[in-house]
Amino acid sequence: MAYQTVKGTYDLLPETLLKFQDLEDLFRHFLELYGYKEIKTPVFEYTGVFQKENDTSDMVTKEMYTFSLNGKDSLTLRPEGTAGVVRSFVENKMYGTAEMPVKLAYIEEMFRHERPQKGRQRQFTQMGIEAMGDKDPLIDAEVIALGYFYIRAIGLSGVKVLVNSLGDNESRMKYREELISYFEPHQDQLCADCRNRLYKNPLRILDCKVDHDSELIANAPKMALNEQSQVYFDKVKHYLDIMGIPYEIDDKLVRGLDYYTDTVFEVVSTNEASGSQATIFGGGRYDNLIKEMGGPEMSGIGFAIGVERLLILAEAEGVFEEYKPSIDCYVINLNEDPDYMLQIVNDLRNNGLTTEMNYYSRSLKAQFRSSERKNARFVLIIGEDEVKDNTVTLKDTLTKAQETVKKEEVSARIQQLMEDYYE
Numbered sequence: 001m002a003y004q005t006v007k008g009t010y011d012l013l014p015e016t017l018l019k020f021q022d023l024e025d026l027f028r029h030f031l032e033l034y035g036y037k038e039i040k041t042p043v044f045e046y047t048g049v050f051q052k053e054n055d056t057s058d059m060v061t062k063e064m065y066t067f068s069l070n071g072k073d074s075l076t077l078r079p080e081g082t083a084g085v086v087r088s089f090v091e092n093k094m095y096g097t098a099e100m101p102v103k104l105a106y107i108e109e110m111f112r113h114e115r116p117q118k119g120r121q122r123q124f125t126q127m128g129i130e131a132m133g134d135k136d137p138l139i140d141a142e143v144i145a146l147g148y149f150y151i152r153a154i155g156l157s158g159v160k161v162l163v164n165s166l167g168d169n170e171s172r173m174k175y176r177e178e179l180i181s182y183f184e185p186h187q188d189q190l191c192a193d194c195r196n197r198l199y200k201n202p203l204r205i206l207d208c209k210v211d212h213d214s215e216l217i218a219n220a221p222k223m224a225l226n227e228q229s230q231v232y233f234d235k236v237k238h239y240l241d242i243m244g245i246p247y248e249i250d251d252k253l254v255r256g257l258d259y260y261t262d263t264v265f266e267v268v269s270t271n272e273a274s275g276s277q278a279t280i281f282g283g284g285r286y287d288n289l290i291k292e293m294g295g296p297e298m299s300g301i302g303f304a305i306g307v308e309r310l311l312i313l314a315e316a317e318g319v320f321e322e323y324k325p326s327i328d329c330y331v332i333n334l335n336e337d338p339d340y341m342l343q344i345v346n347d348l349r350n351n352g353l354t355t356e357m358n359y360y361s362r363s364l365k366a367q368f369r370s371s372e373r374k375n376a377r378f379v380l381i382i383g384e385d386e387v388k389d390n391t392v393t394l395k396d397t398l399t400k401a402q403e404t405v406k407k408e409e410v411s412a413r414i415q416q417l418m419e420d421y422y423e
Contacts, residue, residue, distance in 0.1 A: 163237070
């Protein structure tokens with residue numbers, strides 16, 4: 001029987017995986033710049049880590065892969081990164097450190113049972129950060145800055161930052177009652193999901209995928225922040241201005257998960273090629289989640305980026321147009337005995353040079369074609385004369401220069417040529 005991948009999953013083939021790794025490596029560079037440390041959490045947790053009382057998000061109500069252990073404990077495959085990181089923060093008492101906020105990051109596989117489509121799979125990769133322990137508008141602005149400048153560093157040009165404030169608990173509760181009063185007489189105009197959300201979390205109606213463009217939602221009352229929340233949000237915007245980050249206020253932006261408070265944000269692509277997958281990443285501040293996980297009353301903020309969607313956007317803007325994986329050396333062997341070649345290849349690799357070799361008897365032309373396909377910077381040719389003289393013929397594919405080099409000097413000579421070229 002011929003097997004295929006399970007619906008909603010896919011194979012990451014080598015060339016695509018290299019692009020993934022480039023995006024991840026650049027993200028790790030920004031983590032280092034901003035002082036974040038990477039963490040790995042289990043791929044499954046107790047369901048309660050993700051499922052909170054009155055949570056009406058699609059992720060929790062429709063998309064989680066949940067199963068039981070020995071018919072007792074309910075477990076769930078990780079659908080998002082924040083909850084597991086917060087659980088670890090609390091369980092390992094990271095809040096006991098003198099240095100706040102605690103800055104953590106993750107690059108993990110996530111699982112959601114949703115309809116597969118371009119850029120959206122049932123198994124997917126997310127990169128994200130969480131800054132926990134302190135609450136300050138400067139932290140909020142810095143979190144947005146990390147994500148924004150990372151996206152710009154990739155080379156995405158059409159990028160827009162959307163920000164909003166959901167206010168503190170007092171502002172949010174007041175706004176909640178206003179929304180219930182507004183939507184209650186019009187329940188028949190709401191989709192089934194929004195009717196269910198009305199008394200549990202009416203803010204989520206503003207984020208409805210079905211009714212998002214309806215006149216009813218367009219005319220919904222706007223959040224009226226109390227003085228404390230307004231001052232906080234004004235400072236976030238002020239710090240974004242100082243860092244030169246352009247942004248727009250989107251008063252309908254509430255984000256998909258129910259634990260957000262105060263600052264929420266999304267970074268979206270304005271490139272037409274992005275189509276419906278315009279959101280690059282999003283996140284926000286959460287004042288209650290750490291306490292709900294059994295920790296102290298502390299705040300946190302973070303964001304998550306879907307790598308699959310990011311790759312689609314990067315390719316749409318031609319970021320990888322000139323992308324071609326390469327190696328340092330390709331060794332062509334025209335001698336019947338591979339021993340001499342193997343000694344050289346082993347030395348090159350032990351000196352940190354990525355090296356491929358010819359494994360079987362082929363013509364010089366065929367082996368040169370292999371070196372071109374692998375985009376080798378240097379080609380080393382071994383024939384009977386080279387074996388006899390204890391040398392190799394070394395060709396630089398960039399400068400087209402060719403020379404004869406002693407076998408024991410090959411690695412050093414290649415490294416010298418690389419240094420000279422980039423000086």
